[in-house]
Amino acid sequence: MFEKVLKKREFTLFVLLVFLIVIISLRSPRFLNIANFRDILDDTALLAMVAMGQFMVILIAGIDLSVGAEVALAGMSVALLHQYHPEIPIFAIVLLSILIGFSLGSFNGILVSLLGIPPIIVTLGTMGIYRGFVFVVSGGTWVSAHEMSDAFKNLPRGGFLGVSNLLFAAILCVIIFGIFLKYTRAGREIYGVGGNEIASQYVGINLKKIKYLPFMLTGSICGLVGLLWVARYASAQSDTALGFNLQTIAACVVGGVSIFGGSGTTLGVLLGVLLLGVINNALTQINISPFWQMGLQGLIILVAVIINTIMERRTQELIIRRRNL
Amino acid sequence: MEQCLVEVRGIKKYFPGIKALDGVDFKIRAGEVHALIGENGAGKSTLVKLLTGVYQPTDGKILLRGKEVGFASPHTSQRAGIAAIHQEVTVFPELTVIENVFMGHHIKKPMGLIDWGQMREKTGALLEKLEVDIDPDARVKNLSVAERHLVEIIKALSFDVDVVIMDEPTSALSLEEVKDLYQIIRQLKKEGKAVIFISHKLDEVYEIADYFTVLRDGKYIGEGLVKEAGVDKIVAMMVGRSLSQIFPKVDVEQGPTIFRVKNLSKTGLFKDITFELHEGEILGFFGLVGSGRSEVMQVIFGIDQLSEGEIFINGEKVLIRNPTEALDKGLSYIPEDRQQQGAILKMNIRENVTLPIVNELSHARKFLNKKGELKVTQEYGSRLDIKASSWEQLVETLSGGNQQKVVLAKWLATKPKILILDEPTKGIDVPTKAAVHKFMGELAKQRLGMIMISSELPEILGMSDNIVVMHEGCIAARFTREEASAEKIIKAATGHI
Numbered sequence: 001m002f003e004k005v006l007k008k009r010e011f012t013l014f015v016l017l018v019f020l021i022v023i024i025s026l027r028s029p030r031f032l033n034i035a036n037f038r039d040i041l042d043d044t045a046l047l048a049m050v051a052m053g054q055f056m057v058i059l060i061a062g063i064d065l066s067v068g069a070e071v072a073l074a075g076m077s078v079a080l081l082h083q084y085h086p087e088i089p090i091f092a093i094v095l096l097s098i099l100i101g102f103s104l105g106s107f108n109g110i111l112v113s114l115l116g117i118p119p120i121i122v123t124l125g126t127m128g129i130y131r132g133f134v135f136v137v138s139g140g141t142w143v144s145a146h147e148m149s150d151a152f153k154n155l156p157r158g159g160f161l162g163v164s165n166l167l168f169a170a171i172l173c174v175i176i177f178g179i180f181l182k183y184t185r186a187g188r189e190i191y192g193v194g195g196n197e198i199a200s201q202y203v204g205i206n207l208k209k210i211k212y213l214p215f216m217l218t219g220s221i222c223g224l225v226g227l228l229w230v231a232r233y234a235s236a237q238s239d240t241a242l243g244f245n246l247q248t249i250a251a252c253v254v255g256g257v258s259i260f261g262g263s264g265t266t267l268g269v270l271l272g273v274l275l276l277g278v279i280n281n282a283l284t285q286i287n288i289s290p291f292w293q294m295g296l297q298g299l300i301i302l303v304a305v306i307i308n309t310i311m312e313r314r315t316q317e318l319i320i321r322r323r324n325l
Numbered sequence: 326m327e328q329c330l331v332e333v334r335g336i337k338k339y340f341p342g343i344k345a346l347d348g349v350d351f352k353i354r355a356g357e358v359h360a361l362i363g364e365n366g367a368g369k370s371t372l373v374k375l376l377t378g379v380y381q382p383t384d385g386k387i388l389l390r391g392k393e394v395g396f397a398s399p400h401t402s403q404r405a406g407i408a409a410i411h412q413e414v415t416v417f418p419e420l421t422v423i424e425n426v427f428m429g430h431h432i433k434k435p436m437g438l439i440d441w442g443q444m445r446e447k448t449g450a451l452l453e454k455l456e457v458d459i460d461p462d463a464r465v466k467n468l469s470v471a472e473r474h475l476v477e478i479i480k481a482l483s484f485d486v487d488v489v490i491m492d493e494p495t496s497a498l499s500l501e502e503v504k505d506l507y508q509i510i511r512q513l514k515k516e517g518k519a520v521i522f523i524s525h526k527l528d529e530v531y532e533i534a535d536y537f538t539v540l541r542d543g544k545y546i547g548e549g550l551v552k553e554a555g556v557d558k559i560v561a562m563m564v565g566r567s568l569s570q571i572f573p574k575v576d577v578e579q580g581p582t583i584f585r586v587k588n589l590s591k592t593g594l595f596k597d598i599t600f601e602l603h604e605g606e607i608l609g610f611f612g613l614v615g616s617g618r619s620e621v622m623q624v625i626f627g628i629d630q631l632s633e634g635e636i637f638i639n640g641e642k643v644l645i646r647n648p649t650e651a652l653d654k655g656l657s658y659i660p661e662d663r664q665q666q667g668a669i670l671k672m673n674i675r676e677n678v679t680l681p682i683v684n685e686l687s688h689a690r691k692f693l694n695k696k697g698e699l700k701v702t703q704e705y706g707s708r709l710d711i712k713a714s715s716w717e718q719l720v721e722t723l724s725g726g727n728q729q730k731v732v733l734a735k736w737l738a739t740k741p742k743i744l745i746l747d748e749p750t751k752g753i754d755v756p757t758k759a760a761v762h763k764f765m766g767e768l769a770k771q772r773l774g775m776i777m778i779s780s781e782l783p784e785i786l787g788m789s790d791n792i793v794v795m796h797e798g799c800i801a802a803r804f805t806r807e808e809a810s811a812e813k814i815i816k817a818a819t820g821h822i
Contacts, residue, residue, distance in 0.1 A: 183438040185431045192417055192428045199415035202379060203429030203480075204400030263419040 009256045012311050013271040016304060017278065024282040031285050038164075044277030045170035046232075047247060048270065049225050051255075052177045053218030054248040055269045059181075060194040060214055061261025062119030066108060067222050068244035069130035072237075074100045074226030076134050079143040079236035086149050093152070097227035098220050104130060105219010109212035119215075127245070134238050145234035156232040166228055173221065178266035186213060195262025251276050254304045275304065328391060330355050330519050331376070331407070331488055336385030338371050345371040347543040348385070353488065353536075358510060358520045360534035360551065362527075362563060368543040369523050373492050376521075377409045378402035403430070408481035409490035416473050418466035423448045425465050426480045451479045455509055471502045478509060489513060490521040495529060507533050527556055539563055574787060575766035580604030582640070583774050584743050586625065589634035594620045595798035598634070602743065602774040607765060609789030610778045613818050616795040618778045619661065622745050626658040627651045638743070652681070657741030659733065661748045661778075668732050670721035674713055675702045677720055678734045705734035708767070710760050726757035733761065737768075744768065745776045750784060762788060782811050796820050 025032040050067050057064040078097045081088065104126070111122045145153065156166035163171075181187040186209075192200045193210045201207060230236040255272025257264030279300050283293045332352040338345045346368045353359045363369050374380040376387070378396030386393050389405055396402040417425050427444050434440045448461045457475050459468065465476060474494065481489050491510075495503045510520055510533055522534055530537060531551060539546040539562040546562050582601045590596040595617035602608050612618045623629045625636060627645040636643055638654055645651045651658070668677055679698040684690050686697045702716045709730045713723060720731055736744070749765070750758040765775060765788060779785050785792060792809050794802045794817040802817035 179438070183441075185433065185439065188424065188428065188431055188439065191420060191424075195417040195419045196415065199417060200428070202377070202399055202409070202411060202415050204378075204398055204403060205429050258419070262417065 009308050009312060010265065010267050010271060012308060013255065013268065013275065013304070016307065017271060017275050020275070020278055020282070024278070024286060028282070028285045031282060036281070036285075038162075038167075040274075040277050040281045041167050042164055042232075043281065044273050045164075045166045046225050046229055047244075047251060047276065048170045048273045049173045049221050050218070050244065051248045051251040051269055051273050052173055052266070053214070053221040054245075055252050055255075055257055055264060055266070056177070056181070056190060056214035057119065057218055058194075058249070058252050058257050058259060059190050059261060059264060060211055061259075062112065062211075062214065063123065063249065063259075064108065064119065064215065064218050065123040065245045066104070066127040066130055067218060067248055068241040069127045069134070070101055070104045070219055070222035071226040071229055071241040071244060072134045072239075073104065073130045073137075074223040075230040075240055076138050076143070076226075076236045076238075078227050079148065079230045080137060082149070082152055083143050083147045090151055090155060094155075094224065094227060097223045099223065101223015101226065102216060102220040105216045105222065106212070108219065109215030112215060113208045113211035131238075134240075138236070138238060140238060142238075143230065143236040148231070148234060153231055153234050156228045166232060169224070169228065174266065174270060177217070181266060186210065190214060191262055193261075247276065250301050254301055254308075256308055272304075276301075329353065329388070330390060332388040332391075333372070333376070334386045334388065336372070336375060336387070337383045338368075338375060338380060339383045344543050346375070346382075349540060349543070349545045351538050351545070353519045353521060355487065355519055356514055356517045357536055358514055358522055358534045360530040360537040361521055361523045361540065362530060362537055362559065363540035363546075367540040367563075369540060370492060371543075372540070373409055373411070373490050373521075373523070376402065376407055376488075376490060400429075403484050403486075406485065406487040407490065408484045408486040408488070409492065410474075410477045410481050410494055411492050416465045416476060418464070420465060422459055422461045422463055422465060422468075422476055422479075425476050426451070426483045428480075430484065447483065448479070451482055455479065455482075455512075474502075474506075478506075482513075486518065488519045488521065490523070492523045494522075495524060495526065503529070527559060530559075531556075575770060577605040577766075577769045579606050579790065580772055583638065585637040585640075587635045587637070589621065589624065589636070590632050591620065591624055591629065592632045595795075598800060600793055600800070600803075602776060604772040604774055605769045606790045607769055607775045607777055607788055609785040609792040610776060610795065611780075611782070611785050611792060611814055611818055612795035612801075613780075616818065617798040618795050619747055621795075622658060622747060622776065622778065625651075626656060626745065628658075652739060652741075655742035656745065657736045657739055657743070658745045659736050659747060659749065661751065668720050668728050668735075670728075671719065673717045673719050674706065674711065674723075674731055675699055675716045677731050678702045678705060678738055680735060681739050701738050702734070705738050706731075709734050709737075709764055729757065730760070733764070741773070743774045743776070745778075747778045748780060749777060751780070758784075782814060785809075785814065786811065794818050 021032075030036065050071065054064055054067060074097050077100055078093050081096070082093060108119075108122055108126055111117050112119050157164060159165045159168060181190065189200070189205045189210050190213065192203070192205055193207060197207065200210075226241075229240060251272040252264065252269055253259060253272070254275055255264065255268035255270070257269060276297075279297060283296060288296065329352040334350055336349050337347055349368065349372060351361070351372065361369050361372065371380065375382050376396070378399045378401055381395075381397070387396065388394065394405060396405070417428060420428070423441070423444050426448050432440045432443050432447070445461055452459055452461065455475070455478070457479075459472055459475065465473060468476065478494075494506060510522070513520055522530070524530060534551050536548065537551050537554065537559065538548040539559065541563060580603055583604050585601040587599050589598040598621050600608065610618045620629070624631045625645070627647045627650055630646070636645060643654055645654065645656075648658070669680070675698050679686060679701055682701070683693070683698070686694045686701065688694050699716060706713075706716060711723075711727050711730045711734065713727065720728055723731065733749075746765075750761050762784075765777070768775065777785075777788060786809060789809075790806050792804045792806070792814065793800055794804070794814055796818055797820065801820065802813070804813065
C-alpha cells in the first residue's frame with residue numbers, strides 16, 4: 001500500500017511542496033505563520049476554482065485560452081450592474097455572474113462540439129472577443145472601491161469559523177468537481193473522450209455533449225470567479241485577470257495533467273495550484289525583485305514538470321521490467 | 326429452421342465515391358459461430374459498424390429476432406444485445422481495466438453516483454470466468470497487447486449480449502493466446518450466444534466456425550457450412566480465382582553477384598552470416614521469431630552497427646553506417662510494420678509515394694514538381710494496382726491492403742538495386758498478396774535482387790530461388806528452390822539438423 005502511494009506522481013508533488021515551504025521558511029521567518037498561510041490560500045482560491053475548469057477542458061485534450069477574459073467580462077458586467085443598480089440583492093448578483101459565465105462558456109463549447117473547431121482556435125478567438133467586450137461595456141473606465149457597496153465588497157471577505165467565503169467557495173468548487181469527475185458517468189466519460197475518442201464513440205458516449213460540458217462548466221466557474229475577483233480587489237478593470245489563462249494551464253500541467261488529454265487527478269491539480277500559490281507568495285516574501293519573479297516562476301514550473309516526467313518514466317520502466325520477469 | 330437472431334437483408338452503405346456495401350444478406354442463429362470472410366476492403370468491417378450502430382445504412386434492413394430495428398448509435402445496438410470487439414484497439418490506455426470494461430455504461434448507485442465497488446466485483450467475476458490473470462486496477466497502458474485484447478473481450482461480455490462480433494481478434498495474439506481465445510468462443514457458444522468471427526486466416530475459420538458468409542467488393546457472394554466447404558471453394562469465392570494462381574513465380578535467369586556479406590556478426594544477436602545475392606534473384610530468409618533474421622537486415626541497412634564482418638556491393642567493399650548511406654548505395658528496406666513505419670496517413674497517395682524522392686523530382690531541387698510526382702505515382706500506383714478514386718486521395722481513407730501497396734510503391738520509386746522485404750505479405754488478404762507476389766516477379770525480371778524475410782512457408786517455397794534458414798542467430802541450412810521442402814526447412818529452423 002505504502003509503496004503504491006510512493007509511486008503516485010501526486011506524492012512527488014507533495015514532497016516538492018513541503019521541500020519548498022521548508023526552504024522558504026529558512027530564508028524568511030515571516031513566511032511560516034498562520035496569517036500568511038491564510039493569505040496564500042485566499043490568493044490561490046480564485047486560481048484553484050478556474051484551474052478545476054481548465055483541468056476538465058484539458059482532460060478532453062482541449063485548452064481554454066479565454067478564461068481570463070471570461071473572468072474579466074463577467075466581473076466587469078456585474079460590477080457595473082451593481083454600480084448603477086445597488087438595489088439588486090447580492091445573491092441575485094451571484095446567480096447572474098454564473099449565468100453570464102455559463103453563456104460565455106457555452107458559446108465556446110458549442111463552437112467546439114457542434115462545429116468541430118479545435119479548442120485552441122475557438123478560445124483564441126473568444127479570448128479577443130470577450131476581452132474586447134470588457135472595454136465596450138465599461139467604456140475603458142474602472143469600477144472602483146467607492147462605487148461598490150460594503151455588502152458587495154464583503155462577499156469574498158466574510159466567512160465563518162475563520163474560513164473566508166472565498167476560500168469556502170474554492171473548497172466547495174474543488175469538492176464538487178472532484179466528485180463530478182470521479183463519481184459520475186459524465187465525469188468519467190470526459191476521461192474517456194480525452195483518452196481515446198474513437199473508442200468512446202464505439203461504446204456509445206455522446207461526444208457532442210462531452211465536448212461541450214467542460215467549456216460550459218469552466219465558463220460558469222469563471223463567471224462566479226469574476227464576481228469574487230472584482231469584489232476582493234474592490235476594483236473592476238479592463239485588464240482584470242490578464243494572463244490568468246496561462247496560470248491555470250500551468251497549475252494543471254504542474255499537477256500532472258496530461259496535455260494530450262485523458263489523464264490527471266483533482267488532487268494533482270490542487271497540489272499544482274498550491275505550488276504556484278506558494279511560489280508567488282514566497283518570491284515577494286524573500287524580496288526577489290519583481291523583474292525576476294516571472295522568469296523564476298516559469299523556471300520552477302519547468303523543473304516541476306521535468307521531475308514529474310522523469311518519475312513517471314521510471315515507474316513505467318519498472319512495470320515493464322516486472323512484467324517481463 | 327430455427328429463427329435467426331440477427332438477419333441483414335439487402336443492406337447498402339455508400340460513402341462518397343465508394344460503395345462499401347452493395348446489397349449484402351447475412352444471418353446468424355443463436356449458439357452459432359459464424360465466420361465472415363472476405364479480402365481487405367470487401368466490406369466486412371463496414372458491416373460490423375452497421376450492426377453496432379457506428380454507421381447507419383444507406384438502404385436495407387436489419388432484423389433482430391424477426392423484428393426490424395434501427396441502430397441510431399452504439400448505445401442502441403448495445404442495448405439490443407450486440408457488442409463488438411473492433412479491429413482497431415479501442416482501449417483507454419490511461420484508465421484502469423475496470424474503467425475500460427465499464428466506460429459508457431458505468432454502474433450507478435441509486436443516488437446517481439458511480440458504484441466503483443460493484444464494478445470492481447463484476448470485472449473480477451468476468452476475469453475469473455475467462456480464467457484470466459489480470460489486475461482489475463492495472464492501467465491498460467501497462468498491459469501487453471494480448472492482455473489488452475482480453476480486456477476488449479471482457480468489455481464486450483460486460484454488456485448482457487446475445488451477439489458478440491470479433492473483428493480480426495487473433496491478429497495480435499500468439500499461438501497460445503489464440504487457443505485461449507478459441508476456448509472463450511466455445512464457452513460463449515455453449516451459453517447460446519452467437520459469435521460473428523472475422524478473419525482472413527482460413528485455418529482459424531476451419532478451427533472455430535460452424536457457418537460462413539463470403540463478401541467480395543461489398544457484395545454478398547455466398548454462404549455455407551464450413552465443414553462441407555473445401556479450402557479451394559472458399560478461396561475461389563473470396564478472390565474469384567483458384568489457389569494455384571497465387572504464387573506466380575517467374576523464371577528469371579540470374580545474373581552476376583550484386584551483393585555479398587561475409588562473416589557478419591553482431592554480439593549477442595547473430596554470428597558468421599555469409600550469403601550472396603544475384604541479379605534477378607529472390608533469396609528467401611526463413612526462421613522462427615527470434616532467430617535473428619530481421620536483426621541481420623537491420624545491420625545491413627545501417628539501422629544497427631555490425632560488430633564484425635564485411636559487406637560487398639557489386640564486388641566492392643562498402644561501409645554502411647546509417648540508412649541514408651544504404652539508400653545511396655541502392656539498398657532499400659521495407660520494414661515489417663508498414664502501417665506504422667511506412668505510410669503517412671494524413672497525406673495523399675502522391676505525397677506518400679514521392680516522399681523519399683521529392684528532392685530529385687523538384688525543379689532546381691527546390692520547387693515541388695507536381696506533374697512529375699503524379700507521373701511517378703501513376704507509374705507505380707498502376708503497376709501495383711492501387712485502388713483509389715484519384716492519386717490525390719488521402720491514404721487514411723484507403724483499405725489496409727491498398728495502404729500497404731502505397732508503402733511498397735514508395736520504396737520502389739527510389740529505384741533500388743537491392744530490395745529487402747521484411748514479411749512483405751504479413752496480415753494482408755489473398756488478392757493483395759497475389760498482387761505483391763506478381764510484382765516481385767516483375768522486379769526480378771528487371772534484374773533487381775531481393776531478400777525476402779517471411780514466416781510463411783508457402784510463400785518462401787513459392788517465391789524464392791534460394792533459401793537461407795536461420796536458427797538462433799546462425800545460418801542453419803541453405804537450399805536451392807529444387808532441394809527445398811516444407812519438412813526440411815522446418816527441421817532446420819527448429820535446430821533438428
